[in-house]
Amino acid sequence: xxxxxxxxxxxxxxxxxxxxxxxxxxxxxxxxxxxxxxxxxxxxxxxxxxxxxxxxxxxxxxxxxxxxxxxxxxxxxxxxxxxxxxxxxxxxxxxxxxxxxxxxxxxxxxxxxxxxxxxxxxxxxxxxxxxxxxxxxxxxxxxxxxxxxxxxxxxxxxxxxxxxxxxxxxxxxxxxxxxxxxxxxxxxxxxxxxxxxxxxxxxxxxxxxxxxxxxxxxxxxxxxxxxxxxxxxxxxxxxxxxxxxxxxxxxxxxxxxxxxxxxxxxxxxxxxxxxxxxxxxxxxxxxxxxxxxxxxxxxxxxxxx
Amino acid sequence: xxxxxxxxxxxxxxxxxxxxxxxxxxxxxxxxxxxxxxxxxxxxxxxxxxxxxxxxxxxxxxxxxxxxxxxxxxxxxxxxxxxxxxxxxxxxxxxxxxxxxxxxxxxxxxxxxxxxxxxxxxxxxxxxxxxxxxxxxxxxxxxxxxxxxxxxxxxxxxxxxxxxxxxxxxxxxxxxxxxxxxxxxxxxxxxxxxxxxxxxxxxxxxxxxxxxxxxxxxxxxxxxxxxxxxxxxxxxxxxxxxxxxxxxxxxxxxxxxxxxxxxxxxxxxxxxxxxxxxxxxxxxxxxxxxxxxxxxxx
Numbered sequence: 001x002x003x004x005x006x007x008x009x010x011x012x013x014x015x016x017x018x019x020x021x022x023x024x025x026x027x028x029x030x031x032x033x034x035x036x037x038x039x040x041x042x043x044x045x046x047x048x049x050x051x052x053x054x055x056x057x058x059x060x061x062x063x064x065x066x067x068x069x070x071x072x073x074x075x076x077x078x079x080x081x082x083x084x085x086x087x088x089x090x091x092x093x094x095x096x097x098x099x100x101x102x103x104x105x106x107x108x109x110x111x112x113x114x115x116x117x118x119x120x121x122x123x124x125x126x127x128x129x130x131x132x133x134x135x136x137x138x139x140x141x142x143x144x145x146x147x148x149x150x151x152x153x154x155x156x157x158x159x160x161x162x163x164x165x166x167x168x169x170x171x172x173x174x175x176x177x178x179x180x181x182x183x184x185x186x187x188x189x190x191x192x193x194x195x196x197x198x199x200x201x202x203x204x205x206x207x208x209x210x211x212x213x214x215x216x217x218x219x220x221x222x223x224x225x226x227x228x229x230x231x232x233x234x235x236x237x238x239x240x241x242x243x244x245x246x247x248x249x250x251x252x253x254x255x256x257x258x259x260x261x262x263x264x265x266x267x268x269x270x271x272x273x274x275x276x277x278x279x280x281x282x283x284x285x286x287x288x289x290x291x292x293x294x295x296x297x298x299x300x301x302x303x304x305x
Numbered sequence: 306x307x308x309x310x311x312x313x314x315x316x317x318x319x320x321x322x323x324x325x326x327x328x329x330x331x332x333x334x335x336x337x338x339x340x341x342x343x344x345x346x347x348x349x350x351x352x353x354x355x356x357x358x359x360x361x362x363x364x365x366x367x368x369x370x371x372x373x374x375x376x377x378x379x380x381x382x383x384x385x386x387x388x389x390x391x392x393x394x395x396x397x398x399x400x401x402x403x404x405x406x407x408x409x410x411x412x413x414x415x416x417x418x419x420x421x422x423x424x425x426x427x428x429x430x431x432x433x434x435x436x437x438x439x440x441x442x443x444x445x446x447x448x449x450x451x452x453x454x455x456x457x458x459x460x461x462x463x464x465x466x467x468x469x470x471x472x473x474x475x476x477x478x479x480x481x482x483x484x485x486x487x488x489x490x491x492x493x494x495x496x497x498x499x500x501x502x503x504x505x506x507x508x509x510x511x512x513x514x515x516x517x518x519x520x521x522x523x524x525x526x527x528x529x530x531x532x533x534x535x536x537x538x539x540x541x542x543x544x545x546x547x548x549x550x551x552x553x554x555x556x557x558x559x560x561x562x563x564x565x566x567x568x569x570x571x572x573x574x575x576x577x578x579x580x581x582x583x584x585x586x587x588x589x590x591x592x593x594x595x596x597x598x599x600x601x602x603x
Contacts, residue, residue, distance in 0.1 A: 014442075015446065018442075018446075019446060022451065023451075023454065026458050029458050029459075030454075031458075136583065136586065136587075137579075139582075140579045140580075140586065142534055142537070142538065144537065144538060144541040144554070144558070144561075145578060148557070148564055148571050148575070149571070149575060151564070152568055152571065156564070156565055156568075235444075239447045239449070243449035243450070243538070246453075247538065247541060250542075261450075261453075262542055262544075265454055266543075268457075277454075280447055280450060281446070281450075284446075284447050
């Protein structure tokens with residue numbers, strides 16, 4: 001097991017390095033400069049600014065400097081928001097995004113998995129059809145459709161909830177629901193599929209014949225194996241929640257990192273784009289690592305290759 | 306233009322060759338009321354988007370600033386937007402672009418995925434495991450971030466979007482084709498082809514790929530909504546289709562900005578977009594059940 005974890009860890013580091021390199025050169029290939037403004041700047045001053053940020057050096061040299069800096073946890077200054085470092089911006093906004101993302105994941109798992117188990121156990125009854133139709137509808141309503149619709153219904157028509165800002169728990173509900181319900185739909189379908197596969201196994205028939213109560217069969221015998229598809233989906237779900245936050249934070253004016261990313265990419269705020277990409281990629285790589293470990297732990301038949 | 310037609314064409318070709326697989330699949334699909342209903346709804350939406358603008362008296366980009374935003378009326382069935390443009394025609398035009406992106410980007414993903422997967426499966430051994438390891442690595446990468454950076458770096462052209470989205474969505478396609486090819490390549494007809502001295506290329510293209518068409522069609526049908534979703538996501542963020550051109554993503558974004566006063570600007574494009582995704586997903590599920598009756602019903 002330890003060997004497996006170390007191998008996956010090394011692989012994760014490799015992936016991160018590759019992501020960093022690709023991001024760096026993509027950003028460097030973007031036309032324009034982070035320092036161009038609408039006002040004309042004297043060429044000498046522009047040259048000084050560029051020298052200050054290290055932009056007078058060739059791209060390959062900048063790549064290695066920036067890589068060493070990032071490895072030391074030094075993400076550099078924001079090129080557009082003067083006097084703020086990338087670390088400061090992350091420290092300010094990350095807690096908000098973390099709260100939003102965790103709540104959304106909680107909603108996704110807390111609704112999706114029980115609904116999926118229920119649908120599998122009560123297969124072909126209305127307890128199966130209704131959650132599954134609702135989840136299909138959920139999958140077809142991505143965040144940028146669901147968000148405005150929820151805001152329209154609960155915020156503007158019914159006037160129950162605030163539709164913008166981030167000042168307290170009542171402000172959390174709509175963004176969390178928008179982000180979480182979409183993945184709840186996925187988790188429900190995956191859990192149902194996984195549980196059905198387990199419930200059709202021979203050992204379940206044996207257990208039933210021996211008179212084991214149905215709850216024990218479902219919760220003790222089948223749950224572990226039945227959850228594997230849902231757990232596999234955790235990695236993509238986290239990636240989706242991160243990119244979903246770009247949209248949700250814009251719609252509901254949440255002061256989190258997602259808003260920053262798109263703005264930074266459009267404004268060519270190179271250091272901020274790189275810093276955020278590293279952060280997002282690290283989160284996803286860690287999640288994938290945990291998923292891999294959990295999968296092997298749940299299904300010993302998977303060899304640690 | 307609609308993807309299912311290409312599926313039907315392929316089915317016809319296969320029929321001429323005397324296979325009954327497609328016939329069986331078709332009769333199974335017909336019994337699936339949800340899939341058939343979705344197919345008809347989808348065809349209706351496609352025709353609505355293609356034919357609609359020719360019939361409608363309104364132009365998608367003609368503004369009428371004195372009119373402004375109005376609710377649905379006898380003249381403008383879906384209402385007009387803030388610049389006085391007829392929303393129904395804009396939804397039709399937006400649908401054309403969204404469906405076109407769905408189709409073309411899926412074809413890009415299909416070509417990459419099928420060729421990559423078939424090669425990996427056919428060659429086997431170390432090459433295969435290296436190639437599939439690479440796919441595993443790509444799965445772990447947050448692609449939306451890269452697509453966003455790509456669109457910023459190389460301008461927001463429609464063609465770049467086709468390629469960028471297609472390059473992201475080929476991974477599952479490659480996996481499915483590979484496992485299909487591995488199952489097939491030990492069979493006698495491949496051995497026969499090898500002993501006749503056919504080239505590897507010919508064996509892959511003419512003998513192996515046609516035999517994995519079933520699962521490929523299923524996954525392609527399910528890729529179309531995924532691709533359309535990504536396009537709408539980019540357009541919503543202002544990185545995809547650029548105004549005054551419209552896609553459903555652009556229209557949803559415009560509607561979202563004005564929904565407090567003019568909710569219909571959001572509701573119409575959102576309804577068309579969601580219905581299309583809904584239909585495509587059900588058609589894909591139905592095709593899977595029809596083409597591969599052994600696979601569990603979910």
